Amino acid sequence: MRCLRPSLAVLTLLCTQTLAVAQSAPTKPESLGFSGTRLKNLHAAMQREIDEKALPGVVTLLMRHGAVVEERAYGVSDLTSGRPMTNDTIFRIYSMTKPVTGVAMMILYEEGRWHPTDPISKFIPEFANLKVFKGVDAAGKIITEAPAHAPTMAELMSHTAGFTYGLFGDSPVDKLYTSTAVLGAPDLHDMMRRLAAIPLLYQPGTKWVYSVSMDIQGYIVEKLTGKSLPDFMEERIFRPLKMNDTGFFVPKEKRSRFAALYGGGPKGELVPAGGLVDRDYASQPTAPSGGGGLVGTARDYARFAQMLLNHGTLDGARILAPATVDLMTANHLAPRLLTGEFSIGKNVMRPGHGWGYDFAVFTDPQTADEIVGKGTYYWEGAADTWFWIDPTNDLIFIGMTQRMYGNGQPPMAFRSRGPVYGALVDPKK
Numbered sequence: 001m002r003c004l005r006p007s008l009a010v011l012t013l014l015c016t017q018t019l020a021v022a023q024s025a026p027t028k029p030e031s032l033g034f035s036g037t038r039l040k041n042l043h044a045a046m047q048r049e050i051d052e053k054a055l056p057g058v059v060t061l062l063m064r065h066g067a068v069v070e071e072r073a074y075g076v077s078d079l080t081s082g083r084p085m086t087n088d089t090i091f092r093i094y095s096m097t098k099p100v101t102g103v104a105m106m107i108l109y110e111e112g113r114w115h116p117t118d119p120i121s122k123f124i125p126e127f128a129n130l131k132v133f134k135g136v137d138a139a140g141k142i143i144t145e146a147p148a149h150a151p152t153m154a155e156l157m158s159h160t161a162g163f164t165y166g167l168f169g170d171s172p173v174d175k176l177y178t179s180t181a182v183l184g185a186p187d188l189h190d191m192m193r194r195l196a197a198i199p200l201l202y203q204p205g206t207k208w209v210y211s212v213s214m215d216i217q218g219y220i221v222e223k224l225t226g227k228s229l230p231d232f233m234e235e236r237i238f239r240p241l242k243m244n245d246t247g248f249f250v251p252k253e254k255r256s257r258f259a260a261l262y263g264g265g266p267k268g269e270l271v272p273a274g275g276l277v278d279r280d281y282a283s284q285p286t287a288p289s290g291g292g293g294l295v296g297t298a299r300d301y302a303r304f305a306q307m308l309l310n311h312g313t314l315d316g317a318r319i320l321a322p323a324t325v326d327l328m329t330a331n332h333l334a335p336r337l338l339t340g341e342f343s344i345g346k347n348v349m350r351p352g353h354g355w356g357y358d359f360a361v362f363t364d365p366q367t368a369d370e371i372v373g374k375g376t377y378y379w380e381g382a383a384d385t386w387f388w389i390d391p392t393n394d395l396i397f398i399g400m401t402q403r404m405y406g407n408g409q410p411p412m413a414f415r416s417r418g419p420v421y422g423a424l425v426d427p428k429k
Helices: 008-014 040-051 094-110 153-157 172-179 188-196 213-225 229-241 252-257 298-309 322-328 412-423
Strands: 057-064 067-078 132-136 142-145 262-264 270-272 353-355 360-362 377-380 386-390 395-400
Touching: 040 057, 040 067, 040 412, 057 298, 057 412, 094 213, 094 229, 094 298, 094 322, 094 377, 132 172, 153 213, 188 213, 213 229, 229 298, 298 386, 298 395, 386 412, 395 412
Parallel strands: none
Antiparallel strands: 057 067, 057 395, 132 142, 262 270, 353 360, 360 377, 377 386, 386 395
C-alpha cells in the first residue's frame, strides 16, 4: 500500500493494511484530506436522485489510506415495503463481477496455468475452428472467413477477442447470441458449445467490443481447477478477504437484506424489473456468470478493492503479487483502439482511457477529461453499481443501487466523481 507523505495524525492509517469497515466508525474526513463541508455536495447528488424518484436508494462508501472517510445509506431498498437502505444491504453487482473473475484468472496465471499469448482454444477445444463474420450475402445469409490469428487469452481478458454480448448490438452475430440463448445456457460447458457455433463478430485484436469474455474466463477457471467458479472464488478470494456476504446467491437467512430490483417504465419512472433479468438468487446457479453473476455488499467490495490497492494483500491474506496487480491494471489496448470509436454506455475507449485485464483504466486522466488520479481503474454494474480505485490518491469509492440500465437510469459513477474529488482539498495528507 502506498504511503503518501502522511501527517502525524494519520501515519498509522497510511501504512496499515487493515480494513475494518463493519467494525469501526468513519474517521474524521479532514484527517484524510477531505472537507466535510464539501462532501455535502456528494450527499446532495445522491439524495437528489432519490428525491427525483430516479433511484429507490443508494449506499456509498469512500475510503482513503485504508480508512473509512464516510459510509452512507440513502432512501430505501424496497419501495413496496419501505424497507430502509442500510450499509449492509446486499446488491446484484452484475458486471462488477468481472474484476473478481479477473483476479481468479490472475491467481491461475501466477500458478503458471495460462499465459496471455496462449490461444483460447488451448483451454476450450471447441473454439479451435472459430470463424469470423464477414458480412451477409444477397439472401441475408452470413458469410464467414478464417481468423487472421487464433484469438488469444490477452484478447479474451481485454474484450478484443471477437466475442460480443447479444445485448447491446443488432448485428447478425448479436442476433445469433439471442436466438441461441447463449446467456441462458444451463451450464458453462453448454454455453461454450453455443458460442463455438457462432462466428466471431470481428477479426481478433481489431476492435474493442464489450462481451461474454469474462463468462468464458469463468469456464476456464472451472476447467483449470476442477472446481466450480463459486467454490474457487469462495476458497481463494471471498474467504481469505472475509467477504462474507458475497457469492452467486443469497441464502435464506440474508434475504431480508437483499435489495429489490427496478427498471425504467415508459416515461423513465421506477418500475419493478421482473422477468428474466430478476432471477431469485435463491440457490447456487448451474451456470455461474463470471461476467455478471455475483451479489454482495459495498463493504465486501471495499475489501476486494483495498486488496487491489494494497497490491494484492489485505489483513495478512496475500491474493496476488504486486507485479500481477500492475499487469491487470495496465492498459492493454493498442492506440488504434483508443479513438473514441468503441464504447459501452458512457465508458468510451479513448486517448487517456483504455482497458486492462477486466478493468477500465485511466492512463492519462486529463487527456481523457477526467478528474481522477493517474492509473485509476474502475468498472460498473448493469443495475448502476459502480466503483473506482485511485492509486495516485490512495482512494477507493464504492456505490451501490439497484436500477437496471436503460430508460431513465442516471449515470451515478459520473455524478459522484466531481463531488468526491471536489472535496479532496488536501491530497498530500
